[in-house]
Amino acid sequence: MKENAISAGFFGTGHFVPERVLTNADLEKMVDTSDEWIVTRSGIRERRIADESMTTSDMCYEASLRALADGDVNASELDLIIVCTVTPDYAFPSVSCLLQDRLGASRAAAFDLSAGCTGFVYGVVTAAQFIGTGLYKKVLVVGAEMLSSITNWKDRSTCVLFGDGAGAAVMGPCEKGSGLLSAYLGSDGSLGPLLCLPAGGTKEPITEEAMALGRDKLYMEGSEVFKVAVRHMEAAIRNAVEAIGEEVSAIDLLIPHQANRRIIDAVNKKIGLPEDNVVINLDRYGNTSAASVPIALSEAVQDGRLQEGDLLVMTSFGAGMTWGAVAVRWNKKELS
Numbered sequence: 001m002k003e004n005a006i007s008a009g010f011f012g013t014g015h016f017v018p019e020r021v022l023t024n025a026d027l028e029k030m031v032d033t034s035d036e037w038i039v040t041r042s043g044i045r046e047r048r049i050a051d052e053s054m055t056t057s058d059m060c061y062e063a064s065l066r067a068l069a070d071g072d073v074n075a076s077e078l079d080l081i082i083v084c085t086v087t088p089d090y091a092f093p094s095v096s097c098l099l100q101d102r103l104g105a106s107r108a109a110a111f112d113l114s115a116g117c118t119g120f121v122y123g124v125v126t127a128a129q130f131i132g133t134g135l136y137k138k139v140l141v142v143g144a145e146m147l148s149s150i151t152n153w154k155d156r157s158t159c160v161l162f163g164d165g166a167g168a169a170v171m172g173p174c175e176k177g178s179g180l181l182s183a184y185l186g187s188d189g190s191l192g193p194l195l196c197l198p199a200g201g202t203k204e205p206i207t208e209e210a211m212a213l214g215r216d217k218l219y220m221e222g223s224e225v226f227k228v229a230v231r232h233m234e235a236a237i238r239n240a241v242e243a244i245g246e247e248v249s250a251i252d253l254l255i256p257h258q259a260n261r262r263i264i265d266a267v268n269k270k271i272g273l274p275e276d277n278v279v280i281n282l283d284r285y286g287n288t289s290a291a292s293v294p295i296a297l298s299e300a301v302q303d304g305r306l307q308e309g310d311l312l313v314m315t316s317f318g319a320g321m322t323w324g325a326v327a328v329r330w331n332k333k334e335l336s
C-alpha cells in the first residue's frame with residue numbers, strides 16, 4: 001500500500017449487542033442439534049438476537065453513541081459516516097443516512113458498504129483514504145448486522161452460527177508511524193454462491209415459491225467457506241505484516257473475524273501466536289458478520305488489551321467472497 005500523506009488512527013470505539021440471549025440449549029428445542037455439536041464444531045455457546053422492534057440502524061446508533069463518547073467527539077464534528085452491513089433496514093435509503101439523521105451529524109456525508117463479514121475491514125481502509133488525502137478529519141465507521149432477519153431457523157447447519165450486534169469506531173488523522181500502517185484486501189466473485197442470499201434482489205424476486213424454498217434466507221456451504229477462510233485470512237495477515245517489514249511474531253493483538261473457533265485456531269496454528277494475543281468472543285456472540293471485528297475491537301479496548309504502541313492486526317473474510325487484513329500501530333491520540 002502506498003503511504004498516505006496523512007496517517008489515520010482510531011480515537012474512539014464502542015459496541016452494542018441486543019439483550020436477548022439465545023443459548024445452544026434454546027436451539028436444541030428448535031432444530032435437531034446439540035450443545036455438544038455446536039461447541040465442538042464452532043466454539044459458540046450463545047448469541048444475541050434483536051427483538052422484533054429493533055433494526056440494524058438502531059444497533060448502529062447505540063454503538064456509535066458509545067464510540068463518539070469514548071473518542072470525546074460530537075456527532076456534529078463528523079465529516080463522513082460509513083456503515084458496513086448486508087442487513088440494512090431498507091434497500092434504500094442507506095443505514096448510514098438513517099444514522100446520520102438520528103445522530104444529528106449535520107455536516108457528514110454518508111454511505112453504506114457491502115463486503116459481507118469483511119465489511120468493517122474494508123470500511124476502515126476506505127475511511128483511511130478519505131483521511132489520508134486530507135479531505136476528511138472525522139470519520140465514523142460502523143459494522144452492524146441483524147443476521148437473525150435472514151437466518152433460516154429451520155436449517156441447523158447455519159442457524160446455530162449467527163447473531164446480531166454492532167461495533168463502531170471514530171477515525172481521524174494521527175501521528176506518522178501510528179494508526180493504519182498497511183492494508184491488504186482481496187475478493188473472488190466466482191466463490192459468491194458459497195455464501196449468499198439468493199432471493200430479494202433484481203435477479204430473483206421474493207415470491208411465495210422462493211420463500212417456500214428458503215431462498216429469501218442466508219445460504220452457506222460451510223465446509224467450503226471454512227477452507228477459503230483459513231487460506232485467505234492467513235495470507236492477508238502475512239501480507240499486511242510483511243508490508244510494514246515485520247514478522248507475524250511481532251503482532252501484539254490479533255482480532256480475527258469471529259466465525260468459528262476452529263477457523264481461528266487453524267489460522268493461528270499457521271502463524272503461531274500465543275493464545276493470549278488472539279481475541280475470541282464468539283462463544284458469547286456467535287458470528288455477527290460485519291459487526292464481529294468492531295465488537296471485538298471495542299471489547300479489547302474496554303478490557304485494556306491494547307496499549308499505546310501495540311501492533312494490532314484485524315482480519316476477516318466473508319460473502320463475496322471477500323477478505324482482508326489491516327496492520328495498526330495503536331495510538332488513540334488525535335493529531336492536533
Ligand code: UT7
Nearest residue numbers: 033034037041042117156157160222223225226259260318
Ligand atoms: O462469516 C463467514 C461465514 N461463515 C463461516 O465462516 C462458516 C464456515 N464454516 C464452518 O464454520 C463450518 O463448516 C460449520 C460449523 C458450518 C460446519 O462444521 P463442519 O465441521 O464443516 O461440519 P459439516 O458441514 O461437514 O457437517 C458435519 C455433519 C453433517 O452430518 P453428516 O452428513 O456427516 O451425517 C451435518 O449434517 O454435521 C451435521 N450438522 C449438524 N449436526 C448437529 C450440521 N449442522 C449441524 C448441527 N447440529 N447444527
